[in-house]
Amino acid sequence: MSSLNLDDFTDLIERPDGGVRRDAEARRERQAVPPGALGRLDELGEWLAAAQSAVPVRPVEKPRVVLFAGDHKVAELGVSARPAGGAGDLVREVLEGGRPVSVLARRLGVPVRVVDMALDCDPESLPAEVAGHRVRRGGGRIDIEDALTLEEAEAAFRAGVAVADEEADSGTDLVVLGDVSVGGTTAAGVLVAALCGTDASVVTGRGGLPIDDLAWMRKCAAIRDGLRRARPVLGDQLRLLATVGGADLTAMTGFLLQSAVRKVPVVLDGVVTAACALVGQRVAFRAPDWWLASHDSGEPGQAKALDRMALEPLLSQGVRVGEGAGGLLALPVVQAAAALAAELPEATDDPEEPAPAPVA
Numbered sequence: 235m236s237s238l239n240l241d242d243f244t245d246l247i248e249r250p251d252g253g254v255r256r257d258a259e260a261r262r263e264r265q266a267v268p269p270g271a272l273g274r275l276d277e278l279g280e281w282l283a284a285a286q287s288a289v290p291v292r293p294v295e296k297p298r299v300v301l302f303a304g305d306h307k308v309a310e311l312g313v314s315a316r317p318a319g320g321a322g323d324l325v326r327e328v329l330e331g332g333r334p335v336s337v338l339a340r341r342l343g344v345p346v347r348v349v350d351m352a353l354d355c356d357p358e359s360l361p362a363e364v365a366g367h368r369v370r371r372g373g374g375r376i377d378i379e380d381a382l383t384l385e386e387a388e389a390a391f392r393a394g395v396a397v398a399d400e401e402a403d404s405g406t407d408l409v410v411l412g413d414v415s416v417g418g419t420t421a422a423g424v425l426v427a428a429l430c431g432t433d434a435s436v437v438t439g440r441g442g443l444p445i446d447d448l449a450w451m452r453k454c455a456a457i458r459d460g461l462r463r464a465r466p467v468l469g470d471q472l473r474l475l476a477t478v479g480g481a482d483l484t485a486m487t488g489f490l491l492q493s494a495v496r497k498v499p500v501v502l503d504g505v506v507t508a509a510c511a512l513v514g515q516r517v518a519f520r521a522p523d524w525w526l527a528s529h530d531s532g533e534p535g536q537a538k539a540l541d542r543m544a545l546e547p548l549l550s551q552g553v554r555v556g557e558g559a560g561g562l563l564a565l566p567v568v569q570a571a572a573a574l575a576a577e578l579p580e581a582t583d584d585p586e587e588p589a590p591a592p593v594a
């Protein structure tokens with residue numbers, strides 16, 4: 235297998251079509267409802283048109299939720315409100331229909347795909363559909379050791395690329411990307427702080443199930459220690475992901491970049507997907523043009539990462555449960571924007587108005 239060179243993505247990723255975007259804007263100008271009257275739905279429809287390279291924009295008909303799952307041994311430090319190694323239980327609940335994302339997906343008729351990258355449980359205890367890409371059981375304790383070997387990181391990144399190709403090949407026209415993890419927001423915090431050059435305390439949030447002050451301090455210290463280990467490898471994104479990311483975050487970064495290559499728009503969820511997107515932006519500066527920030531989860535690291543990419547969250551409901559739930563919440567808004575852009579009639583000439591005098 236040839237060695238992986240992330241720099242190739244810089245050239246492989248193009249911007250969404252600017253000419254199409256202008257055509258979409260021009261079409262919008264001709265519609266009877268004045269531009270501006272629909273607020274941000276106008277730019278949302280134009281963004282989607284450019285991503286699809288189609289005016290009028292096509293409806294989003296085959297969306298899918300794609301979740302990458304993993305445990306992070308840093309959770310053993312007591313930085314999460316969930317028990318270390320508990321992500322497998324969450325995965326089962328997602329697929330059995332009991333998690334927020336399951337409810338929303340059912341309501342919206344969107345299939346959910348979960349990919350086990352590093353769950354710390356017996357694979358036999360999981361539904362067979364999640365298998366095939368696991369690179370190890372649990373990422374290393376990133377405050378004192380690497381999350382992954384470089385070989386594991388490469389395998390995880392390739393898994394993300396492969397899943398993105400499968401989605402593109404099967405006609406998925408929009409992906410809501412999310413993570414199922416325990417300890418993942420600590421890894422995300424390290425990545426965001428490292429890439430934004432900030433202090434641990436600036437990116438340390440309370441996590442999915444809120445943690446108390448003592449746990450927050452432990453999380454802050456873990457992020458600080460992880461940062462110390464991340465800084466020397468900041469220039470090499472795959473090494474950075476191996477050092478402090480873990481297999482789920484590495485796969486998501488590969489997924490995001492390859493989806494941009496394949497021109498499949500991706501809706502980001504919370505702080506973990508935002509951190510992966512930030513790593514992706516370092517690899518390919520044009521890539522964030524393909525991504526939509528669904529919502530502001532209230533995690534400080536998410537806000538920092540989105541700001542760096544100039545992505546403005548669409549919604550602000552404080553949904554911080556992860557697992558793609560916040561991302562999926564944005565789907566009906568995207569679909570509404572597409573319908574309005576495609577279906578609002580163009581203004582016809584007012585029949586009351588006298589016809590212009592014929593030119594002699």
Ligand SMILES: O=C(O)c1ccc[n+]([C@@H]2O[C@H](COP(=O)([O-])O)[C@@H](O)[C@H]2O)c1
Nearest residue numbers: 314415417418419441442504505531556
């Ligand atoms: O959406 C967010 O910003 C968000 C904030 C905190 C936690 N989460 C979710 O909670 C899980 C991991 O949280 P934690 O506290 O164990 O690091 C993982 O599945 C995340 O998607 C998500």
Ligand SMILES: Cc1cc2nc[nH]c2cc1C
Nearest residue numbers: 277278281522523525526
């Ligand atoms: C308007 C808009 C601009 C963007 N730039 C990158 N992602 C985007 C998503 C939207 C919706």
